[in-house]
Amino acid sequence: MGASISLDYITHRFSSGAAPTLQQIEGRVEPGELVALIGRSGCGKSTLLHMLAGLLIPSEGCVRINGHQVARPSAKWNMMFQKASLYPWMSVEENAALGLLFAGMSKRAAAERVDTLLEMVGLDDKRGVNVQSLSGGQQQRVALARSLATDPDVLLLDEPFSALDAFTRAALQEEVPAICRERGITMVIVTHDIDEAVTMADRVLIMSQNPGRVVEELDVDLPWPRRHMDNGFQSLRERLMQRFKTTDDRPTGHSAKPAGKDGSEHAA
Numbered sequence: 001m002g003a004s005i006s007l008d009y010i011t012h013r014f015s016s017g018a019a020p021t022l023q024q025i026e027g028r029v030e031p032g033e034l035v036a037l038i039g040r041s042g043c044g045k046s047t048l049l050h051m052l053a054g055l056l057i058p059s060e061g062c063v064r065i066n067g068h069q070v071a072r073p074s075a076k077w078n079m080m081f082q083k084a085s086l087y088p089w090m091s092v093e094e095n096a097a098l099g100l101l102f103a104g105m106s107k108r109a110a111a112e113r114v115d116t117l118l119e120m121v122g123l124d125d126k127r128g129v130n131v132q133s134l135s136g137g138q139q140q141r142v143a144l145a146r147s148l149a150t151d152p153d154v155l156l157l158d159e160p161f162s163a164l165d166a167f168t169r170a171a172l173q174e175e176v177p178a179i180c181r182e183r184g185i186t187m188v189i190v191t192h193d194i195d196e197a198v199t200m201a202d203r204v205l206i207m208s209q210n211p212g213r214v215v216e217e218l219d220v221d222l223p224w225p226r227r228h229m230d231n232g233f234q235s236l237r238e239r240l241m242q243r244f245k246t247t248d249d250r251p252t253g254h255s256a257k258p259a260g261k262d263g264s265e266h267a268a
């Protein structure tokens with residue numbers, strides 16, 4: 001079941017005396033909620049996500065998951081990165097089962113659990129295949145199965161689909177929130193892609209930079225699965241784009257970039 005996340009006045013400096021990268025970030029994510037975090041490159045999105053994962057401890061304030069202060073990584077709050085980071089000498093099922101084996105589960109029980117997950121992510125026919133022979137999208141599906149195997153309360157995604165082709169990306173953008181909704185997992189995704197945020201989230205948080213702060217948010221009150229061509233999708237995306245532009249506090253006054261090469265607009 002999903003967990004609540006609270007951000008309790010987080011400020012972070014990478015070195016003492018340096019200007020803060022993140023400043024006074026405060027907020028809450030409800031259990032089972034799907035949240036997207038957007039903002040310009042370098043505003044601190046990944047830094048904040050690493051804090052949610054327990055990979056980095058804020059200089060001031062803290063992250064709480066279900067009320068408990070996050071001090072280290074845990075299999076209950078799993079992170080997926082842009083690159084799948086799989087063990088290249090292992091098979092699909094061995095990679096997917098890793099978290100379970102680390103947690104002390106027997107090989108047999110882990111294999112049973114992984115079977116179901118590989119079916120869920122569409123890789124049941126690739127169980128014994130070495131991961132090096134998979135496409136980037138299939139590798140990301142293995143990483144997804146591995147992240148889900150430990151039955152996490154929270155799934156943290158750091159631009160997980162940005163290296164994938166448009167078709168695979170679109171499929172995963174639909175499948176991942178569907179899995180999280182079905183299992184009640186709380187999801188936080190960092191993305192540059194406004195369409196991805198509207199496709200996957202219940203709520204979008206917009207960060208400013210220098211220092212990184214959450215300055216705007218927008219509820220995405222659209223039916224699932226999200227359809228890009230729907231009027232509701234288009235108007236929400238426009239509203240998000242407008243808000244993003246108005247929160248753009250760069251001294252040069254640059255606004256967000258226009259359409260990317262795949263036709264989607266990017267926040268940075």
Ligand SMILES: Nc1ncnc2c1ncn2[C@@H]1O[C@H](COP(=O)(O)OP(=O)(O)OP(=O)(O)O)[C@@H](O)[C@H]1O
Binds near residue numbers: 045047
């Ligand atoms: N380990 C570190 N030491 C010092 N500075 C860092 C470190 N990690 C990140 N930074 C700085 O913190 C700021 C925020 O970085 P972060 O990677 O969180 O941004 P981001 O919004 O995720 O960027 P992008 O969208 O380009 O991935 C940047 O200026 C970056 O250079």
